[in-house]
Amino acid sequence: MPPRRRPQFTQENIDQQLQQIHLLDQSSSSENLEQLGPIIKQIHTSRQQDAYLRTVHALIESKDAEIESICGDNYQEFISSVSTLFSIKSYTTNLRDKIQTLDAGVEQVGRGLVEKKRALLQSKKTAANLDEAIDTLQACLRVLDVVNRVGEMIKEGKYWSALRSLEDIESMPPTSLSQTPLFQHLLSSLPSLRGQIKDAVTASMKQWLLDIRNVSAQVGQLALDNMEHRTRKWRSRREKDPLLKLSRVGSAVEIVTNEKTEYNVLDNEHLHVDFTPLYECIHIYSALDSLDEIRRSYQADRKAQSDLILPDSLPLSSLPSITEEIVGFFIIETQVLNTTGSFRSQREVEDLWDAMMKRVGSAVDRVLKNENDADAFLGVKECLLSFIMTLESYSYSTESLHTFILHLFERYVAILEKKFGKRYETIVSQDDYLPMYVESAAERDGVLDTVWLTNDESEQLAKSELPLSLPWSQSFYLCCQDIRNFVQNFYQFLEGVSQHHRNIDDLLSKSLDTILSTYISNNIAKRAQNTSNLSQIAQIITNLEHFEIACGELERSLTNIRSSQRGGTIRLTAATSFAATVTRVLTRVSASISSKLDDFFGLSEYDWTPPRREESPSMYLIELVNWLTTVVDSLVVKDAYKDEAYRGAANYIAECFMDFMTGRNVPMMNENAVANLLLDIDFLEDEFKRGGHTHLNAAFLELRLMTTIVMEDQVQQYLIPAVRQASYSVVRPKRLQALLEKLARYGAECRDAPSRERGEKRRKEADAVGRLYPGENR
Numbered sequence: 217m218p219p220r221r222r223p224q225f226t227q228e229n230i231d232q233q234l235q236q237i238h239l240l241d242q243s244s245s246s247e248n249l250e251q252l253g254p255i256i257k258q259i260h261t262s263r264q265q266d267a268y269l270r271t272v273h274a275l276i277e278s279k280d281a282e283i284e285s286i287c288g289d290n291y292q293e294f295i296s297s298v299s300t301l302f303s304i305k306s307y308t309t310n311l312r313d314k315i316q317t318l319d320a321g322v323e324q325v326g327r328g329l330v331e332k333k334r335a336l337l338q339s340k341k342t343a344a345n346l347d348e349a350i351d352t353l354q355a356c357l358r359v360l361d362v363v364n365r366v367g368e369m370i371k372e373g374k375y376w377s378a379l380r381s382l383e384d385i386e387s388m389p390p391t392s393l394s395q396t397p398l399f400q401h402l403l404s405s406l407p408s409l410r411g412q413i414k415d416a417v418t419a420s421m422k423q424w425l426l427d428i429r430n431v432s433a434q435v436g437q438l439a440l441d442n443m444e445h446r447t448r449k450w451r452s453r454r455e456k457d458p459l460l461k462l463s464r465v466g467s468a469v470e471i472v473t474n475e476k477t478e479y480n481v482l483d484n485e486h487l488h489v490d491f492t493p494l495y496e497c498i499h500i501y502s503a504l505d506s507l508d509e510i511r512r513s514y515q516a517d518r519k520a521q522s523d524l525i526l527p528d529s530l531p532l533s534s535l536p537s538i539t540e541e542i543v544g545f546f547i548i549e550t551q552v553l554n555t556t557g558s559f560r561s562q563r564e565v566e567d568l569w570d571a572m573m574k575r576v577g578s579a580v581d582r583v584l585k586n587e588n589d590a591d592a593f594l595g596v597k598e599c600l601l602s603f604i605m606t607l608e609s610y611s612y613s614t615e616s617l618h619t620f621i622l623h624l625f626e627r628y629v630a631i632l633e634k635k636f637g638k639r640y641e642t643i644v645s646q647d648d649y650l651p652m653y654v655e656s657a658a659e660r661d662g663v664l665d666t667v668w669l670t671n672d673e674s675e676q677l678a679k680s681e682l683p684l685s686l687p688w689s690q691s692f693y694l695c696c697q698d699i700r701n702f703v704q705n706f707y708q709f710l711e712g713v714s715q716h717h718r719n720i721d722d723l724l725s726k727s728l729d730t731i732l733s734t735y736i737s738n739n740i741a742k743r744a745q746n747t748s749n750l751s752q753i754a755q756i757i758t759n760l761e762h763f764e765i766a767c768g769e770l771e772r773s774l775t776n777i778r779s780s781q782r783g784g785t786i787r788l789t790a791a792t793s794f795a796a797t798v799t800r801v802l803t804r805v806s807a808s809i810s811s812k813l814d815d816f817f818g819l820s821e822y823d824w825t826p827p828r829r830e831e832s833p834s835m836y837l838i839e840l841v842n843w844l845t846t847v848v849d850s851l852v853v854k855d856a857y858k859d860e861a862y863r864g865a866a867n868y869i870a871e872c873f874m875d876f877m878t879g880r881n882v883p884m885m886n887e888n889a890v891a892n893l894l895l896d897i898d899f900l901e902d903e904f905k906r907g908g909h910t911h912l913n914a915a916f917l918e919l920r921l922m923t924t925i926v927m928e929d930q931v932q933q934y935l936i937p938a939v940r941q942a943s944y945s946v947v948r949p950k951r952l953q954a955l956l957e958k959l960a961r962y963g964a965e966c967r968d969a970p971s972r973e974r975g976e977k978r979r980k981e982a983d984a985v986g987r988l989y990p991g992e993n994r
Contacts, residue, residue: 375417375500410504417493417500418510422517424493429521431489432544436606438481439543443606482551491551498559507559515564518549522568530579532592539603542572550610569612577620584624590635590705593628597621597709622719628709629727636702637735640695644739647691649747649755651852655683667696668769669762687852692759695736696766702731703774724774725787732767732790737797744801753805754851760798761854767791802857806864809844813868816840822876822892824885825962830892833899840869841903859909866915869900873919878954884961887927894923918946926955931981935988949989956982 370378482489494514501510525541527534546569553560580596587593600621604614654660660682664674667688677686686693706724737760744756767788774786816836848861873893876882897920901913921944925934933939934952956978963975 370412370416375413375420375496376503378413413500414504414506417497418513420493421497421510421514425514425517425521428489428548431487432548433537433541434487435481435489435544435547436540436542437544438479438484438487439547439606440540440602442479442481443602443609447602447605481547489548489551491555494552495556498556511559514560519568521545522572525572526575526579530583532583532587532596535580535596535599538576539599542576543603543606546572546607546612547610566613570616573616577616580620580624584627588631588634590628590631593624593631594705594709597624597628625709625720626723629706629723632702632705633727633730633735636698636731639698640731640735641739643691643694643698644736644743647689647743649689649691649749649752649759651685651755652688652690652693653683653685657682660684663693666700667693667762668766668773670765670769673765688759688762689755691740692762695763699728699731699770702727721786728770728786728788729790729793732763732788733793736763737790737793741797741800744797744804747804748808748811750805750808750847750851753801753808754853754857757798757801757805757853757857760794760801764791764794764798767794802860805851805857805861806868809847809861809865810868812843812847813840813865813872816843822889824876824882824889826886826888826892829888830895833896834892837896837899841900845903845907862904862907862909862912863915866900866904866909866912870915870919873897873916874951877919877922877958878951882958884958884965886962887959890923890926890955890959894920894927897923918948918951922947922952922955925952926959931956931985935984949985953982953985953989956985 481487497510498507501507522545525545526538530538546565549560549565549568553562553565580600584593584596600617604617604621608614652663654663660677663686664678669677677684703724706727710720740756740760740763744753747753747756767790771786771788816839822834844862844865848858848865851858851861873896876893877885877890897916901916904910904912925931925944925947931952934944934947940947960975960979960982963971963973963978966972966975
């Protein structure tokens with residue numbers, strides 16, 4: 217394999233390549249120095265070729281002799297080769313000269329190009345440094361601009377954008393700027409900038425807290441007005457639909473109905489409460505991992521604001537405005553609780569609510585401590601009830617307020633009791649106790665609609681002809697009217713209060729019993745005690761009877777009302793009080809009759825030692841019976857009460873007769889006087905029998921038997937226990953002894969012997985009877 221031939225370069229090739237080199241292209245922004253490399257390499261190769269040729273030439277010269285020898289043998293070929301060699305030598309010499317010339321030119325050009333290249337590289341390095349410096353300065357300017365914008369954003373209230381900008385600075389990728397002192401200084405100032413953002417957003421929230429405190433009252437007013445509108449709307453609907461009668465505002469049915477037109481008190485045509493400052497503050501503090509700090513601050517601020525709502529001294533007139541502010545306060549708290557996630561806890565809001573309710577209750581209780589106006593209590597209840605219903609719709613617990621309203625209700629009822637009690641006292645004291653008189657049907661119907669009667673009596677009176685005298689007097693009608701007013705006022709306070717039915721029923725029962733028993737029954741009893749007119753006393757008894765009936769009718773009526781309202785049963789015990797008062801007044805009737813009978817007996821002029829016996833009863837007794845029958849029969853009371861009056865009179869007359877015969881006022885009497893008394897007793901028994909009161913004669917049984925023992929000389933029989941027990945058990949020994957002693961005294965005063973002997977006999981009989989009664993019931 218022949219050796220690889222090296223490339224041959226002629227002078228023309230080199231010149232041609234040199235002509236193609238353009239070190240500076242006018243259309244190019246860079247120099248074409250790279251093109252010199254291949255040319256210089258070719259030139260270097262040419263130099264090697266030249267050295268090689270010289271070596272060859274030296275070998276040729278050293279071999280001339282050999283060549284000549286060879287040429288001699290091959291002359292022609294040798295001549296031809298020599299000729300060729302000389303041509304090559306000549307060409308080589310020329311080529312070497314040209315190469316040397318070219319090498320010198322190239323060397324001179326290359327030295328200039330190297331200098332230019334070195335200057336160009338230095339310029340590029342300087343330019344790169346300048347570019348890097350410019351980039352660094354521009355990066356610093358951008359960072360400084362961001363820092364400056366943070367301050368502007370804080371002033372503009374763009375807190376989140378400001379915080380994000382700081383985060384962007386911190387999260388910048390590592391650059392040459394990251395190692396500069398300026399950047400490190402900026403990084404060290406970021407906590408201060410965060411503090412500025414934190415302070416600014418805190419100040420914004422504090423201002424927001426002040427703003428919502430100023431609008432809380434307006435929020436509450438809108439909420440209360442809306443609740444009042446709901447109440448009126450629902451009341452109108454209940455009146456049209458009986459099925460909704462027991463449903464109240466806040467019930468499931470009403471809530472579903474109201475959802476169709478739900479009213480946002482925080483965002484409406486009158487008011488818009490913007491919660492953005494609070495949300496921004498929570499957002500910023502959360503990003504700064506300081507949420508607990510702002511939560512505690514918010515709780516402290518809201519507690520302080522809640523404490524400022526109630527003044528130390530609460531004027532009653534300011535209660536509506538106070539409740540408006542409280543409602544607004546807790547509606548805002550509800551909105552915060554529902555829209556801020558875990559920022560606000562249910563327990564914190566409940567603590568504020570419970571504390572506020574305690575303070576409201578204490579403040580209202582203090583201001584009403586000495587209040588005696590029932591309307592003031594009613595106004596407070598209306599205010600608190602609207603307050604309760606409004607906040608119940610926001611799911612606040614109002615049980616303590618309901619309990620407090622019931623406490624106010626008890627005081628309200630006590631004031632009503634006193635108020636109506638005074639009216640009842642006036643009504644009872646000013647009544648003339650004459651039957652109430654009505655002339656027209658309207659007047660009669662109005663009275664019958666007011667009083668409580670049995671159905672039979674009400675129907676009978678409604679059918680009676682006009683004009684009509686009613687069984688009762690004016691006081692019964694007026695008391696019934698006031699009781700209705702009392703019940704109306706009682707339930708007026710309870711309107712809207714839906715809890716504690718049993719407590720309400722018990723309180724109503726207790727109050728009505730107090731009114732009926734204490735203020736009506738007892739006052740009627742006092743009036744009866746100060747009345748001596750029997751017709752008025754009889755009218756009082758009739759009134760009491762109707763009051764007793766009214767108690768039962770009122771109890772049934774109220775129970776029916778409460779049952780329709782899902783209430784309990786009303787129990788009244790006042791009927792027993794009226795029954796007891798009737799008994800007391802009947803005693804007063806007996807006492808009044810007895811007083812009049814005293815007048816009759818005081819006018820009597822009995823001769824206790826008459827010389828003969830009378831053939832007719834005493835005149836005063838005839839007048840007494842006529843008066844008694846006239847008065848008692850004319851009383852407009854039940855026959856049972858009339859019979860009771862007769863019984864009292866009979867007992868009283870019997871006691872008077874007994875006192876004549878056995879008492880100390882008459883020192884002595886004879887048998888003629890006893891016979892006259894017996895005649896009077898016969899007269900009375902006949903009169904009672906004729907009047908249909910035969911049973912009243914039992915009052916005179918002891919008198920009759922005692923006089924029979926004396927007049928028929930049955931004392932010895934009386935002394936026999938078996939006879940005494942069988943026939944004379946009602947005769948008390950002491951009374952019989954007193955009568956015998958009076959007869960004995962008369963006999964001792966007589967001058968004739970028979971009388972004296974009879975007197976002595978009566979004395980011995982008295983002694984014998986006296987020995988009986990120490991061992992017997994007196």
